[in-house]
Amino acid sequence: MLNNKKILVAGAAGLLGSSLVCRLLDEGAQVVAVDLEEARLLDRLSASGYSTNPGLTVCAMDIGRKADVVDFFSNTHGLDGAVNCAYPRNKQYGRGFFEVELEDFNDNVSMHLGSSFLFIQECARYFKRSQREFSLVNISSVYGVIPPKFEVYEGTPMTMPVEYAAIKSALIHLSKYVTTFVADSRFRSNCVSPGGIRDKQPEAFLSRYKSSCLGKGMLDIEDVLGTIVFLLSDQSRYVNGQNIVVDDGFTL
Template sequence: MKDLLKNKTILIAGAGGLLGSRLVVGILSQGGNVIAADINVEETKKLLSELDANIAQSCLQVVPLDITNKNSIKEIFLKNPNIDGAVNATYPRNKSYGAHFFDVTPESFNENISLHLGSSFLFTQQCAAYFKTNKKEFSLVNISSIYGVVAPDFSIYENTSMTMSVEYAAIKSGLLHLNKYVVNYINDSKFRINAVSPGGLFDSQPKPFLEAYKKKTHGNGMLDSQDILGAILFLLSNQSRYVTGQNIIVDDGFSL
């Protein structure tokens, strides 16, 4: 469906990332206006230009955002009184993130929970505050994961140095319930929060992992970030007007 988001203004937090940058392009292609927010503005502009997004067009603005800073988030909302929805595609973490289970210290675990789940809470809170002030329809999409829904399959990491971090599982599962808490707390049909939980996204992972992962799916294997866009665009649009507190899993059967 063309022009799914015509005349809607969508805030993308983490617009310089693998998924966020493709979302910017996808929303623009559906007639939407985009506020592309990221901690590194220049790198974000460069990436969007590489994806053939004209950063000089009036329907796209690229702005700085520190997702862990309340004032940074509030400033965007204060400067933009006509935001219709938002997607949090950020992925803040410390340098120890991704360590194997027995190598994770309590300090590192707590810091990563604070950085990622804490900032997701902060962003969600400010979206809700923005809605309470403006009282216009608002749709927020938070990005969870299949590992927020099911336990990790550690067999797919054999013969690699990779693992599925314990922080990630705690963060992504917590995010799903945070969505339900907030949307029930606000209790207004005009304010919706949903999640999309992707399977693995291809990002040049080692071949043994890619092969093992593919065997757990129905044949596609790792997803491209483009494969996630349809679900997110649907949740931002009026086609999902009364869909709220839900989680759409996009994983080619991995979690079945």
Template sequence: MNEALKKKVVVVTGGAGLLGREFCAAIAQSGGIAIVADRRLEDAQRTASEIAAAYEGRAWAVELDITSKTSVLSCIASVCDKFGRIDAVVNNAYPRNAHYGRKLEDVTYEDFCDNVGMHVGGYFLVSQQFAGFFRQQGGGNIINMSSIYGVVAPRFEVYEGTPMTMPVEYAVIKSGVLHLTRYLAKYLKGTGIRVNAISPGGILDGQPAAFLEKYKGHCMSKGMLDKRDLMGVLVFLLSDASAYMNGQNLTVDDGFSL
């Protein structure tokens, strides 16, 4: 175990999800205390138990709905009551409704607004409420998960011949997250709170071989990333090694966005 995050208390929203589980494990492995915050409390508890089995005392579960102010405030209060402080929050949750993922022509106005509102709105709400807590505490760290498709226009050609598409909501959401990050960083100037973002490339999750081949053609070597490929940049942004990074976006995509 390294000590880059020695005893730092880090809340990870969507902590029981695909990336969230890996983020929480990386935090614990680096000496921090991972707060697995998820709207599915049983999943959060299961994830925390698995991590704590390997890193005793370094994971704890809490229920969190990022679209509910009451839930966000309850999460903050619970973690603060348990550990006495919160050093950082990672906005990683991925809320979406049952119609998410349709092609542009099939997306309704209502679904577009619902999905953008839940995701960007949820990141705003978590950031707003945690920033209020961090102000009182005297400092804190907010990390927002964006995407390469918040940085560049979608490469629609990689989806040709597959049932996949790049949802319009996703591109709008992730670009919005990046500017929310910059806004917060400047607004919170002088408070001891820093705000940065991570923009990953595609993450391996059972995608069709045809898609993987086309995607890799735009990359420098590996192509689609494994979940573990993001852990180094996360730990860096959470650690004191990045103490003077603020309002920045770190892209990890094997060159896909070039």
């Protein structure tokens, strides 16, 4: 679906990002994979057997550092789309609601939502400069759509961080904002909001989570990739400013 398209993946060393890079290469895309942790990214791609793929370019970029992001877009040509899988956060991230300090809340919102704003802004600038069709995919979450179902975390050390919910809900609106600001159907900005993705969570949590779904429960990474590929492809040419939820019915 992506033959002859050049796609940027930010946060490519993460669980979603590294799997997406492999899928995009399989779909025929040229992929520019960037991450702050370039060595970790190369290790993940090597383990998957994709590090030597001729369609792959790997480089380091701090998505929260303006100079890095501006420099990248200023010196890159031929991009047809981008996906932001980055998930920056500080060491205090993930505390319970009453344990979150204001400074940490502000820091995490700035790191994650702020870097997403910068990335979206530079994608829009790139389109204005290149006048080339461009599809941006932002990764939100079901918890950007509905409030947390705290009962699924009972009996586990897990919780739904308040910063995460605030960031992901704002990201959906920011994605729509840039769509109406640019106001050109050749520039598209959409969100994908996955449900929970399986990653060695406690069985008690997995069971409770599944009870709120329609059959599968927690998703595998591969369950999310097809929607991203669709939004990057010409099959979704006039899908713009939307948020596609992939959650096995969790939000119903």
